[in-house]
Amino acid sequence: MRRKRTTLAYKIKRALLFLLLTGAIAFLAYQFLLYQRARANFPAGMTVAGLEVGGLSREETRQLLEEEFLQPVVIYHRSERIELDPTEVGFNLDVDTMMTNAEEAYAAQNYWMGFLFHMLKWTWEPITVPLQAGYDPEELKVMIETIAELLDQPGQNPQILSETAVFEPGTSGFVTDVDASLPLVERALYRADERTAELVIVEQDAPELNFELLEAVIRSKLAAFDGMGSIFVMDLETGEEIRINSDVAMSGLSILKIGIFIETYRHIELPLDDYLQQLFMDTATRSSNYAANLLLHVVAGENNTYKGADMFTETMWELGLENTYMAVPYDASPPPQRHTTYTTPANSRTDITTFPDPSRQSTADDIGSLLGMLYYCSKGGGALLARYPGEITPEECRAIIDLMVLNEEGNLIRFGVPDGIPVSHKHGWVQGTHADAGIVLSPGGDYVLVEYLHQNGEWLQSSVSFPILREISRAVYNYFNFDEPYLGDALAEEERLPGEDPAASGGETPAAPDGPAQPTATPTQATTNQ
Secondary structure, three states: OHHHHHHHHHHHHHHHHHHHHHHHHHHHHHHHHHHHHHHOOOOOOOEEOOEEOOOOOHHHHHHHHHHHHOOOEEEEEOOEEEEEOHHHHOOEEOHHHHHHHHHHHHHOOOHHHHHHHHHOOOOOOOOEEOOOEEOOHHHHHHHHHHHHHHHOEOOEOOEEEOOOOEEEOOEOEEEEOHHHHHHHHHHHHOOOOOOEEEOOEEEEOOOOOOHHHHHHHHHHHHOOOOOEEEEEEEEOOOOOEEEEOOOOOEEOHHHHHHHHHHHHHHOOOOOOOHHHHHHHHHHHHOOOHHHHHHHHHHHHOOOOHHHHHHHHHHHHHHOOOOOOEEOOOOOOOOOOOOOOOOOOOOOOOOOOOOOOOOOEEEOHHHHHHHHHHHHHHHOOOOHHHHHOOOOOOHHHHHHHHHHHHOOOOOOOOHHHOOOOOOEEEEEEEEOOEEEEEEEEEEOOEEEEEEEEEEOOOOOOOHHHHHHHHHHHHHHHHHHHOOOOOOOOOHHHHHHHOOOOOHHHHOOOOOOOOOOOOOOOOOOOOOOOOO
């Protein structure tokens, strides 16, 4: 009986063991089947080009890559939204290479170790397959440049309205920094998510008015003249200058009387007596050559106009104005032994000439610099006070400036500015040359303007020269006062003084001041505005 029980128990155990073994085999077989099916897809945690592809088939992975990486990239230009089709910039997605790399990486895992991990629900170290793609950098650059061209609003440079000589200030703006934007768009092309890029936009401040623009405007005015213009402009606050043919030798004209005023004040003491006041007034306001020669007597300290002229020339050269001289006084017939000219850098040029009066010459540079010295002297500084301390004072320099403000003849610079704006100037003209030189004390800034027009041969008609000179004056004034420009018309101003034609009148009004002595070498009292 005992033996039968043992046999039965044994059989049961064997049966149970068989069932267990059969079950284990079945389980393993089932798990193996699941493993085999899973092996048909990529493993969990695997990424291709940054996309999670675990559990996806090869075909599903390929489709996912193309869907994600070929969708448009959104580009923002400030608030503007632009969609960029990747194919428009030559974007190419190398799916085949990525699939091959993914399969090779998956196949490199140990097959049976993978089954063990599958059985134990363990996870392999994730497989990462990098993106394989490219694009045409030049195409992308052209695309960004096209967007910039359409949407940028660059700052606008100041401009001038040709009809009114009014300067319009510049405006602020913004432009795309193409080079800085390229890597941002490239990054968006290579991302599956966040396929957006903001272009780098550079804000631009409004460009300021500059002398280059003013010079271009002046040159455009001169282009209408069939001759040569010589122009000098100085910003008396900044010292900036415009020089157009300003180193060309010009006839000295009555403009040299500015230097005579300065030289006379060096040799006198204030206050002025009535006689000197009259000489200054006639020289400044009537352009009297006779009075100017009498001032040279004062400079010389004797009735010797030639000595005064020599002292004048020496002072000009001491001040560095090497092209300015007076070899012969106004309206003089020099004696045979008298030198009647000087050689200077300006009149030694062979490339350009205005056939200037050999007896009295200067340049726009020299006259402009002299006016600048006079202005700075009136403010208590500058070369005049440094070179002649104690001989000339700020008060005397202010007196000269105030004196020349009274000059209402030769309305060239004056008619380019509004009424009431002080213009301390001296004009002059001869047959082929018309000129004016002065300091303009304007609300927007003080400046020096020296302007000559010269035409070889025939008489230079004021109907030709005066409008140009006045328009240049107006352009310079409006540059310094662009907030409140002068809208006067040069042609209308011309009609106000129809008799002011040097070719018709023969020059400035003669003056014959009272005085104790007749200037030497001055046979007549007539002026020719030289």
